[in-house]
Amino acid sequence: MTRNYIKKRAEAWIRELIELAREMEYKGRYDLERRYVSLALEISRHYKVKIQNKRYICKNCKIILIPGRNAEVRIKKGRVNLKCLRCGNIKRFVI
Numbered sequence: 314m315t316r317n318y319i320k321k322r323a324e325a326w327i328r329e330l331i332e333l334a335r336e337m338e339y340k341g342r343y344d345l346e347r348r349y350v351s352l353a354l355e356i357s358r359h360y361k362v363k364i365q366n367k368r369y370i371c372k373n374c375k376i377i378l379i380p381g382r383n384a385e386v387r388i389k390k391g392r393v394n395l396k397c398l399r400c401g402n403i404k405r406f407v408i
């Protein structure tokens with residue numbers, strides 16, 4: 314097993330966990346959602362692989378941010394403010 318292979322596996326694993334977490338968000342199973350997101354973040358740290366669309370994860374309460382559902386989007390001067398409606402945490406990024 315090469316290092317590259319392990320990284321690829323870790324990436325796929327993270328993708329799966331994020332997908333599951335999103336599903337749990339829609340199902341209202343926030344306990345499981347948090348567990349999946351925490352696990353994805355842990356794997357990302359451990360194997361040093363990136364999480365795609367990490368900006369849509371609230372690191373504070375470990376949920377998937379879905380605009381119109383649990384997040385609010387505001388655009389100010391070319392910057393996006395993404396607010397988590399569950400904990401009030403605001404993330405800012407450039408489009």
Ligand SMILES: [Zn+2]
Nearest residue numbers: 371374397400
């Ligand atoms: Zn939050």
